[in-house]
Amino acid sequence: MNRVRLGMVGGGEGAFIGAVHRIAARLDDRYELVAGALSSDAQRAASSAAAIGLARSYADYREMARVEAGRSDGIEAVAIVTPNHLHAPIATVFLEAGIHVICDKPLAVSLDEGEALAKLAREKDRMFAVTYTYTxxxxxxxxxxxxxxxxxxxxxxxxxxxxxxxxxxxxxxxxxxxxxxxxxxxxxxxxxxxxxxxxxxxxxxxxxxxxxxxxxxxxxxxxxxxxxxxxxxxxxxxxxxxxxxxxxxxxxxxxxxxxxxxxxxxxxxxxxxxxxxxxxxxxxxxxxxxxxxxxxxxxxxxxxxATRVPAGHPEGYLEAFAQVCSTPASPRLDGDTEPIHVASD
Amino acid sequence: MNRVRLGMVGGGEGAFIGAVHRIAARLDDRYELVAGALSSDAQRAASSAAAIGLARSYADYREMARVEAGRSDGIEAVAIVTPNHLHAPIATVFLEAGIHVICDKPLAVSLDEGEALAKLAREKDRMFAVTYTYTxxxxxxxxxxxxxxxxxxxxxxxxxxxxxxxxxxxxxxxxxxxxxxxxxxxxxxxxxxxxxxxxxxxxxxxxxxxxxxxxxxxxxxxxxxxxxxxxxxxxxxxxxxxxxxxxxxxxxxxxxxxxxxxxxxxxxxxxxxxxxxxxxxxxxxxxxxxxxxxxxxxxxxxxxxATRVPAGHPEGYLEAFAQVCSTPASPRLDGDTEPIHVASD
Amino acid sequence: MNRVRLGMVGGGEGAFIGAVHRIAARLDDRYELVAGALSSDAQRAASSAAAIGLARSYADYREMARVEAGRSDGIEAVAIVTPNHLHAPIATVFLEAGIHVICDKPLAVSLDEGEALAKLAREKDRMFAVTYTYTxxxxxxxxxxxxxxxxxxxxxxxxxxxxxxxxxxxxxxxxxxxxxxxxxxxxxxxxxxxxxxxxxxxxxxxxxxxxxxxxxxxxxxxxxxxxxxxxxxxxxxxxxxxxxxxxxxxxxxxxxxxxxxxxxxxxxxxxxxxxxxxxxxxxxxxxxxxxxxxxxxxxxxxxxxATRVPAGHPEGYLEAFAQVCSTPASPRLDGDTEPIHVASD
Amino acid sequence: MNRVRLGMVGGGEGAFIGAVHRIAARLDDRYELVAGALSSDAQRAASSAAAIGLARSYADYREMARVEAGRSDGIEAVAIVTPNHLHAPIATVFLEAGIHVICDKPLAVSLDEGEALAKLAREKDRMFAVTYTYTxxxxxxxxxxxxxxxxxxxxxxxxxxxxxxxxxxxxxxxxxxxxxxxxxxxxxxxxxxxxxxxxxxxxxxxxxxxxxxxxxxxxxxxxxxxxxxxxxxxxxxxxxxxxxxxxxxxxxxxxxxxxxxxxxxxxxxxxxxxxxxxxxxxxxxxxxxxxxxxxxxxxxxxxxxATRVPAGHPEGYLEAFAQVCSTPASPRLDGDTEPIHVASD
Structure with a gap:
């Protein structure tokens, strides 16, 4: 099974939607996050990448697009999770580099920007997904x-x-x-x-x-x-x-x-x-x-x-399951797990 | 960031709770599934492992416990997701091998089995988690x-x-x-x-x-x-x-x-x-x-x-997010994603 | 305890809101329905009045206003439950006769009608209630x-x-x-x-x-x-x-x-x-x-x-109670009531 | 239309279920409350009867049964709304007098009492209803x-x-x-x-x-x-x-x-x-x-x-309606009603 090699722009420490994108990408095990420009602040980009064990970290998304496009194992798609004003400029750079785009909503900050992106995605024949989550x-x-x-x-x-x-x-x-x-x-x-x-x-x-x-x-x-x-x-x-x-x-x-x-x-x-x-x-x-x-x-x-669990198991069931053996403080199994439970306890 | 090296017993093709364990293990990116005895049927174990891209596949859980315990990069914990009658025998083998256990419920099929496990886990000083999901x-x-x-x-x-x-x-x-x-x-x-x-x-x-x-x-x-x-x-x-x-x-x-x-x-x-x-x-x-x-x-x-997303975002929000760029049919981005959406469309 | 002597215009057989007005008027036992012009069809007015045991029945609301205003035991208030177009004309007649008005909504079919009614009610110093039920x-x-x-x-x-x-x-x-x-x-x-x-x-x-x-x-x-x-x-x-x-x-x-x-x-x-x-x-x-x-x-x-029954007793509790000993088919107790119920049955 | 002539035992000032019985009896206009022994305290019985405009008030339920049974316009049924211990004794007296009984639950305080009532009701061929409201x-x-x-x-x-x-x-x-x-x-x-x-x-x-x-x-x-x-x-x-x-x-x-x-x-x-x-x-x-x-x-x-109002009109709709023109403080129309309401106000 091959996973899509994924990059990410934005989503450094303290961000909301970047973490959501990463969890969602892992959920079905079809993506592998391999590169990122997680912040426009170079130091923060590096520390954010280290915190999530990311292999290739960039301080600049333009450089990331250029380098990754040139690698045989470079990213196939990029997730853009920055504030809105950067959606269009970043998406443009990656489309130009021949990389598929997964962009958080809203697509752009003007109708012109949006239409230009639509045109470019068609010309480059790249997928362009906008994450309207609720669909x-x-x-x-x-x-x-x-x-x-x-x-x-x-x-x-x-x-x-x-x-x-x-x-x-x-x-x-x-x-x-x-x-x-x-x-x-x-x-x-x-x-x-x-x-x-x-x-x-x-x-x-x-x-x-x-x-x-x-x-x-x-x-x-x-x-x-x-x-x-x-x-x-x-x-x-x-x-x-x-x-x-x-x-x-x-x-x-x-x-x-x-x-x-x-x-x-x-x-x-x-x-x-x-x-x-x-x-x-x-x-x-x-x-x-x-x-x-x-x-x-x-x-x-x-x-x-779109269904992963049976009826009556709300989708949060997966999160609850994850929680039972969660290891937030350390990568080792810890006291958050449930102790042996037997009826005679 | 180090992830816990995880093995799995059970959870081959067609099983329910094994897939749930795997998704849950990926959710917070704290575990890495590296080995499995996914079925007691050797051929099915192999094909199931291949289907999920699992590195080390075993046809027998006893062999898995022995081999993994001897490797420097062997599993640190095992998830047991078999039918109930095997929970205790399998858990016993892995505890004896010094490996932490994450066992699906019910713990055992008799009080004696359960008490013996509790005693063994304490003696071996290993974590023993029973996945009572709803907690x-x-x-x-x-x-x-x-x-x-x-x-x-x-x-x-x-x-x-x-x-x-x-x-x-x-x-x-x-x-x-x-x-x-x-x-x-x-x-x-x-x-x-x-x-x-x-x-x-x-x-x-x-x-x-x-x-x-x-x-x-x-x-x-x-x-x-x-x-x-x-x-x-x-x-x-x-x-x-x-x-x-x-x-x-x-x-x-x-x-x-x-x-x-x-x-x-x-x-x-x-x-x-x-x-x-x-x-x-x-x-x-x-x-x-x-x-x-x-x-x-x-x-x-x-x-x-235990909270990953904000209020009003039901936990299924993550699954919905995953779905938007899901790639069930192939590892490539496909038509299931949303097309570019702009107001002028 | 004196009850308000009430008349009704409209609300003959087959009407909806007239029956609601009558039940509501009985609920707290503060009104007594004594007269009505239940239909503009004379025969229907008479049969409708007989069906509910109404003492004084009129075929014409103008006559009702005139006669009732002249009786010492005449109605003090009138409920108007006709189609909308008659609300204002009827209300005008009763206000002119010095009788309080309870009018179903909407008040009138034009702003002019409504303002004229407001003016008249003030001049005559009569109560004018519009039954906005939900308040x-x-x-x-x-x-x-x-x-x-x-x-x-x-x-x-x-x-x-x-x-x-x-x-x-x-x-x-x-x-x-x-x-x-x-x-x-x-x-x-x-x-x-x-x-x-x-x-x-x-x-x-x-x-x-x-x-x-x-x-x-x-x-x-x-x-x-x-x-x-x-x-x-x-x-x-x-x-x-x-x-x-x-x-x-x-x-x-x-x-x-x-x-x-x-x-x-x-x-x-x-x-x-x-x-x-x-x-x-x-x-x-x-x-x-x-x-x-x-x-x-x-x-x-x-x-x-506005509260008649305790918390957790939905207001329909009263209707349920009424139902238990209801006698829809005849004025005698009948088989709709519950038989003796004892645990040993 | 003839209404059932109803009597009541219990339900004096401060009681709960007596008032509920009276409202329920009025709701469909099939009963007329004409007599009562509303309290075992003579003075309270009298003042309670006066407060609700009750025609014939008795200080003792035995006397009430005897007198009413002898009148041509005597009560046809009695509602018993006393504390539980009196249900059976009172019901027995009225059944003996040939009067139908509507008794609040529970029927009796012992199985023997209940069975004796059942036997007596059958012998006397009288209706005996126990108000299990929720049915x-x-x-x-x-x-x-x-x-x-x-x-x-x-x-x-x-x-x-x-x-x-x-x-x-x-x-x-x-x-x-x-x-x-x-x-x-x-x-x-x-x-x-x-x-x-x-x-x-x-x-x-x-x-x-x-x-x-x-x-x-x-x-x-x-x-x-x-x-x-x-x-x-x-x-x-x-x-x-x-x-x-x-x-x-x-x-x-x-x-x-x-x-x-x-x-x-x-x-x-x-x-x-x-x-x-x-x-x-x-x-x-x-x-x-x-x-x-x-x-x-x-x-x-x-x-x-058992349905009085249309779908979506909860049964409390009738109470809301009653409230709009309610006159709790006095028998006259008062300020609790809604004033004329027109859009130009």
Whole structure:
């Protein structure tokens, strides 16, 4: 079995999404992380690489692209996990070097940048994946399949929302590292909430329904004083077919953790998905009972393809399993594991 | 960073828990699987090892223990993921060879076997972990911490249940591989449902409350005709302190997927955990509102230690992420990834 | 104890809301229904009155107002439960006669009608109640109290929605009596979904927050072919204080029964109410756990005032109780009651 | 329309279940309360009767039985809502007088008392209803119908529980009137929790399944110091057919309000009902999705018979409606009603 040789740009110590990319890459054992430019700070790049046992560390992503492209065992794909403003420049360099790209969302900070990347990826005939995470859930894939099969009839109404509360207070002034860059237009791009989570909501609706709005009316707002980007957006959609829709995304919705929720209503049935309970999908035909479809029990190829554990074993089951023999403090087995457990203890 | 060198016994093609162990071992990048006796069938052991790119494959676990113990780069720990009847014999061999053991539950098929293992592990001063998966959830660990801190007051009542329905029909006669061995006393041991899931329920209650029943009354039943082991158990507990408890485990509870649920009631408060929604824990003080405590928001060391992603990102988030760039059909990036997505598409 | 002498206009056989008004009026034993003009059809008015044992039946509401106003034991208040187009004309007649009015929603079919009624009620110094039912829930009242007390801080975002699916198909062509009049502009007024349920959503948001939108953008749509009124509305709000909001109401949301839901987010906390589970209210302070506040346990005067049964006894408990000794077929005790039940049976 | 002339024994000021009986009796307008012996204290009986506008008040229930039986317009049925110890003596007197009986649960304080009542009711050919409230829910009736129709196949497992926390503390020492009599063996009978709520759980299981346990093993416990009756019971059942079951009832389950829950598992499907969300019933066929059946949408005669409001209108809807024009402080319309509400306000 050959694994894809993977490189990474960004994701040094203290970063969030880089670690997620690395875990995800290991999960199915199809990738091997062999090189990285984990930080634009040379010293930090080196120490971050050492901390995760990374073989080849670079201080500059341009150098990494050049050197890796020239090695017979060089990386085949790169994961870009930097702040948003660098997505397009970095992706461009690796595409030019003939390397596939896995880029965190949002794709770019302007429409021009995005279109240029699309053009370049096609010219170079390279894969270009944008990690819209939430499309990876089995029940999201199942939902898309149900729409395609016509189980909802003709779609009439699309409701999508993504609510968080972690920017309710001006945490960017308190050295919250994630908040600092995500509210800085120089790093995040001109869109705050809209680009950070609105894009997920928009893409999820599109992914499941297969439809693009034709017209939209949006109200983009900043609630927290002195914040430099938006932290709330509400919008209404009209689709060419007459379908109506609404999108709401907010990072000041007090009490909401990560509430990405999609509801789609058609002439035959409706469905509802909430990513906070991702193992279930609700489907209700007109005149029938609501059905709770669950991962592991639905048998569509779309869902099965993305299913690793049986029904009723929430996907966190794997993490729980990992935890039982976790060795965070040292690479040796330690006291975090469970002692021998017998009934007579 | 050094990774623990890990071996595996069992877990060949078609097995369930072996693959779970391997994913879990990769998740935090603290283990490296380097050797295995994946099947007692030599040819299957070899093909299974090849399929996962395993370096050193053995046809016999005794040989594996002997050879690995003699290598300077030999395994430091072994994961035992065979049917139950082999847990004790295999664990004994590896402990004797000075190798740490990670053993799937149940520990053994008799109390004598279990006690002998406990004694041997102490004599050899080796770690012996039994993978009671459900104790790895952050909110289970948080629950245990709350009990220890006295937030429930003195415990009065323990209610634990584990309900499944996958053995409602005589699927062992239909070549369902999991059902075949789990209902065969020669492989599973004398206990069916009791040993397969009752042990999880029993251990979860004990893990969270820190208490062992002093007396119990149990009714162990087989509902499906010609089944050779029990498929339902119900029991009542008395603890030395006067605490009362009930345990219910069933594999014929039509409609239940994997419903492991624990409720503990004390003189000050009660708590409830359902492993099918493992990111939340319910806590209700007498006279107060029910509180939905969530992984990522609770700040106890126990929970944080087991937390990888932020609040509202269910742990399946990592699997979803993995899925987006999954490459199940080949080691190359393929069409399962998302195409470039830009708003103008 | 004196009961209010109540009259009713509308609510004859086959009507929905008239029966609801009558049950509600009996519930606390503070009203006595003594007169009615239950139908504009004289024969139906008479038979409807006889069916419910009503003492004084009128064929015309004008005559009823005149006669009752002249009796020493005449009605003190009238409940108007006709189709919408008659609300204002009937209310006007009774106000002119000096009789208090309880009017079903919507108040009127035009702004002019509504303002004229408001003026007249003030001039005549009569009570004028519009039955926005959902404000009667204890937890809605508690929510309003929490907002007033500042527990949410300054409100930022209001999300309200009311989704049903009973008009997903063209049921008005199939003699569904409710659908026929509610989709007939001559009876329902110019607004369909907007006036039927959109008004509830709008009023609920206003009732709890105490705020009126200053500007709104709305998209009113008809999905079902040949329907004469709207069946879907979506709108965005701006409030003078900078607050943002959205309202969505639909009667073609396949799979939704009566999903009226309000969420309010402030600088300190958020709350959520769903009328389909009206005994609970969710409150989440920023940085804290979500709290499930329940009717019967919250102790605010607002909630207690509207609470009849203890916590955990859902309000349907009263209906269940009524059912046990119900006598639908005859006024005598019958076989629907439970037989003697003793453990030795 | 004739209403049943109803009398009541017990239910004076400060009582709980008497008021519930009266509301329930009014709900469908099939009963008229005309006489009562609301308290054994003569003065209290009189003032309680006056407070609710009751025509004929008696200081002694024996006199009431005698006098009413002799009147041509005397009561046809009596509701007995006293503490448990008086159920049998009072019921005996009214049965002897030829009057139907509606008796609150539990029927009696001993098996002998219960059997004597059963015999007497048959001899006198009078109706004898015991108000097991929870059987009045439409979805409970629907569940019973499903079992009868064989939709679950052969039942295998019955799980019923009823958990409350209101007796977690020694509230009987703090003048909590309900607690005082319910924990006094002289008034409540020898069973505390068992007779107060265990009987509901037991009866609900029997009502839905149609089965009686053949053998049982029970553990009845008192947790609160100096309490004179049990406050916790746990039991295991065996039915003649081989079915297994468990019952758990507790009044010291910290955090539980009124958690009566029934689950039944058969060879074809399982169902689950929780009285705290009484408008829904969960049904899951083996191999199928869980279905959320709802009151108002299910069309069985059993459910329809008990259904007053449409789907999605929880039964508390009627109470909310009553509240909008409630007049608790005086019999006149007052400021609790909603003012005129128009959009231009």
């Amino acid at each position: 990876g859930y089995p029940m999201v894939r199942h939902a898309r399949g149900m729409v395609k099969q016509g189980l909802l009839g003709d779609i009439r109404v699309v409701q999508v929302e993504y609510a968080q509360d972690w920017l309710s207070l001006p945490v960017e002034t308190q050295a919250n590292r994630q908040a600092v860059w995500r509210t800085d237009p120089a790093l995040a791009g001109p869109a705050g909430c809209l680009g950070d989570i609105g894009t997920h909501a928009y893409q999820l609706a599109e992914y499941v329904t297969g439809m693009h709005p034709a017209e939209l009316s949006a109200d983009v707002t900043t609630f927290v004083a002195n914040r430099r980007v938006d932290d709330h957006v509400q919008a209404m959609f009209r689709y060419a077919s007459g379908v109506r829709g609404m999108l709401w995304a907010s990072q000041v919705a007090a009490g909401e953790e990560n509430a990405l929720r999609l509801r789609v209503y058609g002439t035959k049935a409706g469905l509802s998905f909430d990513q906070q309970t991702p193992n279930e999908l609700w489907f209700t035909p007109i005149g029938g009972a609501s059905q709770r479809l669950t991962r592991g029990r639905v048998q569509s190829p779309e869902a099965l393809h | 790895g959830y952050p909110m289970v660990r948080h629950a245990r911490g709350m009990v220890k801190q006295g937030l429930l007051g003195d415990i009065r009542v323990v209610q634990v249940e584990y309900a499944q329905d996958w053995l409602s029909l005589p699927v062992e006669t239909q070549a369902n591989r999991q059902a075949v061995w789990r209902t065969d006393p020669a492989l599973a041991g004398p206990a069916g449902c009791l040993g397969d899931i009752g042990t999880h329920a029993y251990q979860l209650a004990e893990y969270v409350t820190g208490m062992h029943p002093a007396e119990l009354s149990a009714d162990v039943t087989t509902f499906v005709a010609n089944r050779r082991v029990d498929d339902h158990v119900q029991a009542m507990f008395r603890y030395a302190s006067g605490v009362r408890g009930m345990l219910w485990a069933s594999q014929v509870a039509a409609g239940e997927e994997n419903a492991l649920r624990l409720r503990v009631y004390g003189t000050k408060a009660g708590l409830s955990f359902d492993q099918q929604t493992p990111n939340e824990l319910w806590f209700t003080p007498i006279g107060g509102a029910s509180q939905r405590l969530t992984r990522g928001r609770v700040q106890s060391p126990e929970a944080l230690h | 009667g829930y204890p937890m809605v009242r508690h929510a309003r109290g929490m907002v007033k007390q500042g527990l949410l801080g300054d409100i930022r975002v209001v999300q309200v929605e009311y989704a049903q699916d009973w008009l997903s198909l063209p049921v008005e062509t199939q003699a569904n009596r409710q659908a026929v009049w509610r989709t007939d502009p001559a009876l329902a007024g110019p607004a369909g979904c907007l006036g039927d349920i959109g008004t509830h959503a709008y009023q609920l948001a206003e009732y709890v927050t105490g705020m009126h939108p200053a500007e709104l953008s709305a998209d009113v749509t008809t999905f079902v072919a040949n329907r004469r009124v709207d069946d879907h509305v979506q709108a965005m709000f701006r409030y003078a204080s900078g607050v943002r909001g959205m309202l969505w109401a639909s009667q073609v949301a396949a799979g939704e029964e009566n999903a009226l839901r309000l969420r309010v987010y402030g600088t300190k906390a958020g709350l959520s109410f769903d009328q389909q589970t009206p005994n609970e209210l969710w409150f989440t302070p920023i940085g804290g756990a979500s709290q499930r506040l329940t009717r019967g346990r919250v102790q605010s005067p607002e909630a207690l005032h | 009045g829910y439409p979805m409970v009736r629907h569940a019973r119908g499903m079992v009868k129709q064989g939709l679950l196949g052969d039942i295998r497992v019955v799980q019923v529980e009823y958990a409350q926390d209101w007796l977690s503390l020694p509230v009987e020492t703090q003048a909590n009137r309900q607690a005082v009599w319910r924990t006094d063996p002289a008034l409540a009978g020898p069973a505390g929790c068992l007779g107060d709520i265990g009987t509901h759980a037991y009866q609900l299981a029997e009502y839905v399944t149609g089965m009686h346990p053949a053998e049982l093993s029970a553990d009845v416990t008192t947790f609160v110091a100096n309490r004179r009756v049990d406050d916790h019971v746990q039991a295991m059942f065996r039915y003649a057919s081989g079915v297994r079951g468990m019952l758990w009832a507790s009044q010291v389950a910290a955090g539980e309000e009124n958690a009566l829950r029934l689950r039944v598992y058969g060879t074809k499907a399982g169902l689950s009902f929780d009285q705290q969300t009484p408008n829904e019933l969960w049904f899951t066929p083996i191999g199928g999705a869980s279905q959320r059946l709802t009151r108002g949408r299910v069309q069985s005669p059993e459910a329809l018979h």
